Amino acid sequence: MSIANARLDRLPGAAAAGRFAARLNLPNVLLVGCVVIAVWFVFVPLSALIYNAFTEDTGFGPGAFSLDNFAEAYSSWHILRLFWNSLVFAVGTALTTLVMGALVAWVVERTDAPGGSLFHTLSLLSFAVPGLLMAMAWIFVFSPNIGWANALLKSAFGLTEAPVNIYSMAGMTWALSSHYFPLAYLVLGPALRALDVRMEEAALMAGGSYRQVFAKVTLPLLRPAILSALLLLFVMGMASYEVPRLIGRPARIDVFTTDIQGAIIAAPPAFGVASALGLTLLAVCMLAVFFYRRATRHAESFATITGKGYRPTRVKLGRARWPVALGVAAMFILALGLPLITLVWQSFFRNLAQPFFSAGALATLDNYEFILSYPIFLAALKTSVLLAAMAATIVAGLTFVMAWIAQRSLPRYGFILDALAFAPIAIPGVIVGAGILVAYLMLPIPIYNTIWILLVAYVTLYLPYGMRFASSGITQIHRELEEAAAVSGAGLAQIFLRIMLPLLAPVLLAGWIYVFVLAVRELGASIFLVGPGTHVLGTISLTMWEEGGSYGAVAALGVVQIVPLAVIVAGLRSIELRIQRRAQRP
Amino acid sequence: MIGGPKIAGLAAVLGFALSLVAPLFLLLPPAPARAQDKATTPSRPWLDPALLPAARAEGSLIVYSSTNEQEGLPLFKLFTDATGIKVEYVRASDAVLMSRMGIEFRADQSSYDIVQTATINKMPAQMLAAYEPPEANHISPNARDPNQRWYGVYANYNSPAYNTERVRPSELPQSYEAFAQRKEWAGKVAIDGTDNEWLKAVVQYYGERDGIDLVKRIVATLRPVITDGHLAMARATGAGEYWVSLNNYVNLSMNVKLAGSAIDVWALDPVTLFFGQVGVNAKAPHPNAARLAANFMLSRECQQFLAKFRRLPTRNDVQSNPPGIIEMLTQKKVITVLMAPEEERRWQRQFDQLFKGR
Numbered sequence: 001m002s003i004a005n006a007r008l009d010r011l012p013g014a015a016a017a018g019r020f021a022a023r024l025n026l027p028n029v030l031l032v033g034c035v036v037i038a039v040w041f042v043f044v045p046l047s048a049l050i051y052n053a054f055t056e057d058t059g060f061g062p063g064a065f066s067l068d069n070f071a072e073a074y075s076s077w078h079i080l081r082l083f084w085n086s087l088v089f090a091v092g093t094a095l096t097t098l099v100m101g102a103l104v105a106w107v108v109e110r111t112d113a114p115g116g117s118l119f120h121t122l123s124l125l126s127f128a129v130p131g132l133l134m135a136m137a138w139i140f141v142f143s144p145n146i147g148w149a150n151a152l153l154k155s156a157f158g159l160t161e162a163p164v165n166i167y168s169m170a171g172m173t174w175a176l177s178s179h180y181f182p183l184a185y186l187v188l189g190p191a192l193r194a195l196d197v198r199m200e201e202a203a204l205m206a207g208g209s210y211r212q213v214f215a216k217v218t219l220p221l222l223r224p225a226i227l228s229a230l231l232l233l234f235v236m237g238m239a240s241y242e243v244p245r246l247i248g249r250p251a252r253i254d255v256f257t258t259d260i261q262g263a264i265i266a267a268p269p270a271f272g273v274a275s276a277l278g279l280t281l282l283a284v285c286m287l288a289v290f291f292y293r294r295a296t297r298h299a300e301s302f303a304t305i306t307g308k309g310y311r312p313t314r315v316k317l318g319r320a321r322w323p324v325a326l327g328v329a330a331m332f333i334l335a336l337g338l339p340l341i342t343l344v345w346q347s348f349f350r351n352l353a354q355p356f357f358s359a360g361a362l363a364t365l366d367n368y369e370f371i372l373s374y375p376i377f378l379a380a381l382k383t384s385v386l387l388a389a390m391a392a393t394i395v396a397g398l399t400f401v402m403a404w405i406a407q408r409s410l411p412r413y414g415f416i417l418d419a420l421a422f423a424p425i426a427i428p429g430v431i432v433g434a435g436i437l438v439a440y441l442m443l444p445i446p447i448y449n450t451i452w453i454l455l456v457a458y459v460t461l462y463l464p465y466g467m468r469f470a471s472s473g474i475t476q477i478h479r480e481l482e483e484a485a486a487v488s489g490a491g492l493a494q495i496f497l498r499i500m501l502p503l504l505a506p507v508l509l510a511g512w513i514y515v516f517v518l519a520v521r522e523l524g525a526s527i528f529l530v531g532p533g534t535h536v537l538g539t540i541s542l543t544m545w546e547e548g549g550s551y552g553a554v555a556a557l558g559v560v561q562i563v564p565l566a567v568i569v570a571g572l573r574s575i576e577l578r579i580q581r582r583a584q585r586p
Numbered sequence: 587m588i589g590g591p592k593i594a595g596l597a598a599v600l601g602f603a604l605s606l607v608a609p610l611f612l613l614l615p616p617a618p619a620r621a622q623d624k625a626t627t628p629s630r631p632w633l634d635p636a637l638l639p640a641a642r643a644e645g646s647l648i649v650y651s652s653t654n655e656q657e658g659l660p661l662f663k664l665f666t667d668a669t670g671i672k673v674e675y676v677r678a679s680d681a682v683l684m685s686r687m688g689i690e691f692r693a694d695q696s697s698y699d700i701v702q703t704a705t706i707n708k709m710p711a712q713m714l715a716a717y718e719p720p721e722a723n724h725i726s727p728n729a730r731d732p733n734q735r736w737y738g739v740y741a742n743y744n745s746p747a748y749n750t751e752r753v754r755p756s757e758l759p760q761s762y763e764a765f766a767q768r769k770e771w772a773g774k775v776a777i778d779g780t781d782n783e784w785l786k787a788v789v790q791y792y793g794e795r796d797g798i799d800l801v802k803r804i805v806a807t808l809r810p811v812i813t814d815g816h817l818a819m820a821r822a823t824g825a826g827e828y829w830v831s832l833n834n835y836v837n838l839s840m841n842v843k844l845a846g847s848a849i850d851v852w853a854l855d856p857v858t859l860f861f862g863q864v865g866v867n868a869k870a871p872h873p874n875a876a877r878l879a880a881n882f883m884l885s886r887e888c889q890q891f892l893a894k895f896r897r898l899p900t901r902n903d904v905q906s907n908p909p910g911i912i913e914m915l916t917q918k919k920v921i922t923v924l925m926a927p928e929e930e931r932r933w934q935r936q937f938d939q940l941f942k943g944r
Contacts, residue, residue, distance in 0.1 A: 058688075139827075146827050249779070250811045252942075265681040265780070266934065351847045352825035375659040434685060441693035449697065527682050531697075532648060532674030539677070543654045546679055550845050551821055 028492070031409070034401040035417070041460040042420050045427050048435025049282070052275035062272070069272035073263075078254075083280075086255040089172055089244070090237030096177040097233045098226070100335065101184020104328055108185070109192040111315045113325040119332065120189075121566075121573050123182030126336050127517040128565035129343075130541055131179065131242035133558040136551075137339035138175040139246060140346065140354070142166035148354035149338065167251035176243045178335035180236060184229045186514060187468065190507045191225030191476060223295065228472040231292045232465070235285045235425050256281050257428065264430050271434060278431055285426035289419045346555035353552075367556035380535040381564070387451065387536065388519035391458035392512045398459070399466030400508060403474050404500065408482070418471065425464035429524015432461055437528050449531030457525040462515045469511030473504045513572050517565060537561060630668055632721050632885035633878075638669065640874035646672040647875040650687065652680045652703040653862075657895050664891065665882050671875050680705045687713060687867075696869045699876035702883065706736040706863040707924045715866040715873070719881035728922045729861050729900040738861030739883050740837075740897035743915045744784055745857060747820065747839040751848040752829040758852050762788065765832070766803040775808045776828040777941065778816050782933035784833040784858045785940070787921040791856035801940050804832070812941055817842075824849035833858070836915065837896045840908065844896065853914055856921045861900065 053069055055062035073079070104123065108116040141149045144162035153163050165171060199221065203213040219226070241257040249258060256277055263274040317324055345355045348363040371377060402421055406414035424432060436457050440448050447453045477500070485495050501508075523538030530539050541561075544554050641647075647665075651658050655677055662673040678686065680703040690697050691713050706714070714735040722730055722737050729738025746765075748758060752774075759765045768775075777784075789797035804810070810832055813819045820838040823831045824847025831839065839851045864883040870876040882888055889899040893907045906912045925933065 143827060146825055245814050249814055262779070266931070269681050269685040271685065350845055375655045434689070437686065438689055441689065441695050448695070527678050528686055530676065532676055543677055546815060546817060551825070
């Protein structure tokens with residue numbers, strides 16, 4: 001080293017520049033790029049939410065600084081009732097859903113009960129059913145006036161009053177849980193699959209009872225996945241809209257989302273009030289993320305995929321194999337079968353038709369003919385599938401990188417990254433759509449009225465889901481695997497592609513499928529962003545609901561959406577199974 | 587563990603590549619629309635010769651509308667067939683259209699030429715071009731904006747509706763006061779949560795104090811279920827979920843009836859009326875095509891087409907579907923309600939207080 005260079009190195013700025021140059025390689029640049037893109041995606045709707053909340057509604061968008069929106073949103077005692085109803089609904093849904101999902105996950109992933117593949121495919125299929133139709137189907141099943149299951153029970157037991165009333169808090173909780181429990185299964189399934197059974201065996205050998213082992217070994221190991229599922233389900237319960245709209249409103253059970261929607265559909269829309277209400281929703285969700293991070297802060301304790309090898313094994317149920325499988329099948333029939341049968345049945349009739357009670361009405365294919373010949377249906381189907389595939393791929397890639405940075409590279413700031421990626425879940429889709437609309441009309445980025453602005457919205461909306469899948473997956477992989485690879489000379493790219501990606505493939509694929517299915521039927525943001533020639537399925541569904549179409553046409557549209565998704569999901573499931581089988585070969 | 591990563595990697599790469607390439611299909615240009623040049627004919631008086639050449643030169647028209655595509659697209663095909671002007675049609679609810687147009691106006695974005703929905707009278711005047719289409723002379727006077735910013739394309743009459751299997755015609759109340767006596771209907775009557783126009787008409791008809799008092803008695807006796815969406819309420823009443831809709835759009839109740847459901851309407855004083863309207867964007871990218879299209883929307887041809895879908899016409903020379911429905915409604919006191927945004931907010935707050943106890 002020359003004297004001049006040595007002197008230069010002694011300068012503090014030069015040393016920092018040297019360290020910076022050493023870190024300036026392609027993988028690091030890609031990492032930073034991913035984070036910047038993700039932050040940008042989240043920043044736009046988040047800033048729109050805050051900006052709208054603190055400015056006056058002018059009819060042309062936000063105006064001068066004002067606190068009037070908060071005064072209007074929070075000045076009545078009604079807000080306490082909203083808060084309480086939302087909390088009860090979200091907590092009730094999260095717990096019910098978790099129990100149902102955990103049961104399916106345990107049976108499918110940890111036992112030799114038959115039907116695992118069928119249950120898995122059915123779980124994925126449930127996401128294809130739009131929330132609005134699921135709520136409508138439950139009304140047709142358990143409405144005191146027109147519910148066919150109530151009519152059946154009344155006639156069977158000679159009752160004068162309907163035994164079940166869907167228009168209640170319990171009815172709302174059940175209607176949402178029956179739709180979301182497969183999500184709990186999808187989040188818990190990979191964690192149970194990766195759980196090293198030798199830890200449980202060791203505890204049993206040491207004299208622990210099954211109950212003790214379950215409470216002190218199995219549950220703590222699953223804590224990140226359980227909390228991840230609970231967090232997701234709680235927040236989805238807080239943010240859900242269709243069930244409160246169709247079932248809660250007639251029962252006068254208002255929640256945050258129904259009031260937010262009420263403000264948005266006013267003419268002109270009161271975005272400021274909606275945003276002020278949305279900020280509370282956001283704060284509650286951020287608090288939930290904070291507690292989740294706190295509960296899983298010693299991440300290594302939960303890693304079961306270590307450098308010492310892991311061996312997923314199944315519990316042999318013996319004679320209980322079939323009864324257990326039938327029990328889970330009964331749960332699927334009750335939770336998914338009843339509404340789906342109702343929807344399919346209804347799709348063959350124009351007006352309300354109750355299964356087993358519609359002997360007088362003639363079945364017809366008119367509803368399907370109506371949907372398939374609807375002027376823009378096929379174009380919208382194509383656009384929705386393409387957008388969903390692109391959004392799912394981008395979300396899976398971005399959240400994989402972000403979750404890794406949050407947990408491995410910068411764990412101290414992981415909360416910020418995690419919370420940021422999670423924020424969009426608490427912002428209603430319509431506000432995300434309106435925020436993106438405002439931003440990209442003002443910015444010199446010419447994507448307005450193109451498919452790309454919809455893609456931006458979809459990636460933003462589904463980052464939280466991808467983050468939860470990736471985050472819970474990475475938590476279970478011990479960092480010693482990466483350290484061993486690094487010591488052996490592997491670069492960051494090799495560690496990502498050769499170690500992390502294969503181990504996380506099942507989780508990422510599950511996340512991909514989930515985002516894909518949700519994105520195919522996205523509605524909230526799309527209503528603001530579809531332009532000439534960029535129609536999507538969600539907006540057609542809404543048109544059917546708002547502006548035309550009988551019950552039969554609405555049901556037929558749901559069935560028509562479910563069938564192609566079922567084929568796609570089945571195809572992806574077969575890829576997933578092949579990956580698993582090859583991975584288990586000696 | 588060797589095959590797994592390879593397949594996973596391959597699937598990921600293929601999926602990513604597909605995702606990036608797939609949208610290119612969307613960029614393929616659509617097949618050019620065939621312009622059928624039908625010259626101005628006596629059957630199409632709306633084809634204004636003063637506008638037609640300039641409108642054709644502009645080549646296309648962008649429509650924002652709250653009417654579903656099943657009605658809207660064939661309707662504007664008539665326009666395209668007659669003029670050769672290609673139409674881009676964007677459908678959304680009136681609330682979404684209102685905010686979208688407001689945001690676009692502020693950003694100086696010229697995205698649409700005409701708008702067709704039921705809330706145009708609530709738009710700020712500077713967003714709309716003042717224009718008097720020649721066909722406006724044929725529509726009823728209360729369907730015309732004195733400032734020439736909007737015109738009524740179809741009439742939204744409001745009336746109660748009932749399920750014909752649950753309620754006999756002889757049981758129907760003949761006034762809203764009689765409604766307040768029907769204790770046996772408690773919990774079986776529905777009203778949409780945004781029907782502030784109906785409330786204003788009732789208060790205007792009965793007077794401030796008596797009107798509010800009447801609505802209070804109706805709410806206390808019937809405990810109405812608050813629903814979300816007028817079509818959803820019409821379908822639910824037709825299905826028997828609710829026995830009676832306290833108020834609904836007549837054309838929606840009739841739509842559900844003509845689809846075979848057990849629903850019918852009857853008229854009470856007052857009948858609330860407002861309009862599905864058309865307006866021309868002040869910043870229309872195709873201003874001549876926009877004016878020609880607005881003229882078309884008020885034409886006999888357009889309103890006859892919409893009547894097939896049970897929209898009630900604003901022209902006297904177009905028969906309603908079913909025939910006689912307008913005559914039945916106009917035997918009662920019809921109150922046209924067209925509110926500015928601030929006034930509507932005030933009435934909505936009043937509605938929430940009365941019906942939701944807030």
